[in-house]
Each structure stands twice: as structure tokens, then as C-alpha cells.
Amino acid sequence: MAKSFFGASHPLFNTLGVEVEEICGGKAVMTICHQKFLTGRNGSMHRGVIVTLLDTNCGLAIFSKLGDMRAIATIDLRVDFIAEAVSGDSVSSxxxxxxxKNDIAYVRGRAINNRDDRLLATVSGSFAVGTLGPGFDSSMQ
Structure with missing residues (x-):
């Protein structure tokens, strides 16, 4: 269920070209391909796109750890940018x-430039689990 929700059937991710590569045991990998409309002035992928990719992948990793897709909400999200994505290259998260612990999920991860495995950004954060927001499904399939 999660792979289809976060994959091509999701309107935003379909537009952005996000691909879910892996979901397993609290870990998740997503890739976004370079598209001209996702770039900043310098031709590299816009940092806002990378933050969106990382934030969404944090949620997917949490769902994978929980085993279901209950509502979650971001408490704290920190993204540190290390380098710019190379123009034309895809980015993985x-x-x-x-x-x-106590209905708080803790995440960490990174975004990398796929062509040369160069570190672009790191992410760390905490999310409230079981919030009053919308649930997605009762099980992870």
C-alpha cells in the first residue's frame, strides 16, 4: 500500500517523478530524476525539492518501522546542505x-547525487505518531 501511495499514483510525486526504490524494516529509499522545472537558477535541483524528498521519505521510513500508515506529524526537521546537486543528475534519499519512543519517531538520513554518490544533504528529525490528522491505511502491504 505505501509503495503505491508514495509512488506513481500520488499526484505530487507523479508530477515530480519520485520513485520509491526500497521500503524495509524502518528504512526507505526514494529517487527523484532531474527535470528542468525542478531546478534553481544555477541549473541544479532546487533545495526545496530535496527537502520535500527527504521529509516525505522520513514519513515512509516511519511507516515501515510501524508496520502501518497511521497519521504522523513533523515535530522537528533539520536539513543540512553539504553540496549542490549536479545539473542533470538524479538524487536519492x-x-x-x-x-x-512514547509516540515519537526519530529519523536520520541523507540525500546523495546518484552519478557520483556525493553527499548533498543530511536530515534528522522527530515526528509525532498517532496524531489527529488523517490516517492512510490500517496496514503496510
């Missing part, structure tokens, strides 16, 4: 949900 690798995120791990490494702990859930």
Missing part, C-alpha cells in the same frame, strides 16, 4: 527510522 536514504532515511532510517532508528527509534520510536
Amino acid at each position: 536514504e532515511v532510517e527510522c532508528y527509534a520510536i
